[in-house]
Amino acid sequence: DGGITQSPKYLFRKEGQNVTLSCEQNLNHDAMYWYRQDPGQGLRLIYYSQIVNDFQKGDIAEGYSVSREKKESFPLTVTSAQKNPTAFYLCASRDRGSGANVLTFGAGSRLTVL
Amino acid sequence: DQQVKQNSPSLSVQEGRISILNCDYTNSMFDYFLWYKKYPAEGPTFLISISSIKDKNEDGRFTVFLNKSAKHLSLHIVPSQPGDSAVYFCAASALSNYQLIWGAGTKLIIKP
Numbered sequence: 001d002g003g004i005t006q007s008p009k010y011l012f013r014k015e016g017q018n019v020t021l022s023c024e025q026n027l028n029h030d031a032m033y034w035y036r037q038d039p040g041q042g043l044r045l046i047y048y049s050q051i052v053n054d055f056q057k058g059d060i061a062e063g064y065s066v067s068r069e070k071k072e073s074f075p076l077t078v079t080s081a082q083k084n085p086t087a088f089y090l091c092a093s094r095d096r097g098s099g100a101n102v103l104t105f106g107a108g109s110r111l112t113v114l
Numbered sequence: 115d116q117q118v119k120q121n122s123p124s125l126s127v128q129e130g131r132i133s134i135l136n137c138d139y140t141n142s143m144f145d146y147f148l149w150y151k152k153y154p155a156e157g158p159t160f161l162i163s164i165s166s167i168k169d170k171n172e173d174g175r176f177t178v179f180l181n182k183s184a185k186h187l188s189l190h191i192v193p194s195q196p197g198d199s200a201v202y203f204c205a206a207s208a209l210s211n212y213q214l215i216w217g218a219g220t221k222l223i224i225k226p
Binding site for chain 2: 004006009031040041042043044045048090092094100101102103104105106107108110
């Protein structure tokens with residue numbers, strides 16, 4: 001089955017530690033996205049990538065980093081510079097060739113900073 | 115500055131009745147609108163969309179209405195079923211850049 005796999009589903013981190021969230025897709029989609037969801041708020045864009053080896057900052061990129069070395073993979077690193085990292089993180093992808101602006105999401109990763 | 119607003123954090127509807135979820139936007143450049151459904155601890159799934167050249171789009175029990183002059187859209191679910199209990203997000207974009215702007219979501223609860 002085609003889809004997006006995010007891991008880990010739950011992650012605990014001590015303050016000052018960097019953590020990396022994995023996102024893998026087998027949909028052959030060119031574009032991939034990372035969003036953050038906080039209670040009572042809409043999804044906020046962290047980073048996105050339209051093609052391999054290229055990515056752009058979203059609205060809340062500070063304290064995060066990404067890489068896009070392969071089409072199917074778009075890992076997100078939450079660095080110690082992110083002041084409030086506890087949140088639900090969602091990875092998504094889009095088929096640029098379809099012309100439709102419909103995203104497919106993974107199941108999410110919940111990060112808790114202790 | 116919230117460009118997409120869902121003013122009702124929650125909505126409770128009797129099973130079998132109509133559910134109406136509302137969404138307002140401020141940016142007149144938005145020309146494509148989507149509704150997503152999200153269960154707890156899962157990612158959102160696409161439900162239905164509408165472009166600004168239409169004022170209505172139907173898919174089974176789901177209908178989205180767009181009122182461009184009022185900058186308002188609504189999602190109608192008829193009849194409501196227990197499996198419809200979820201958080202519904204409204205999102206908007208300008209086709210020129212594909213970046214989605216999301217509302218805060220409305221939690222729909224279907225009562226038996």
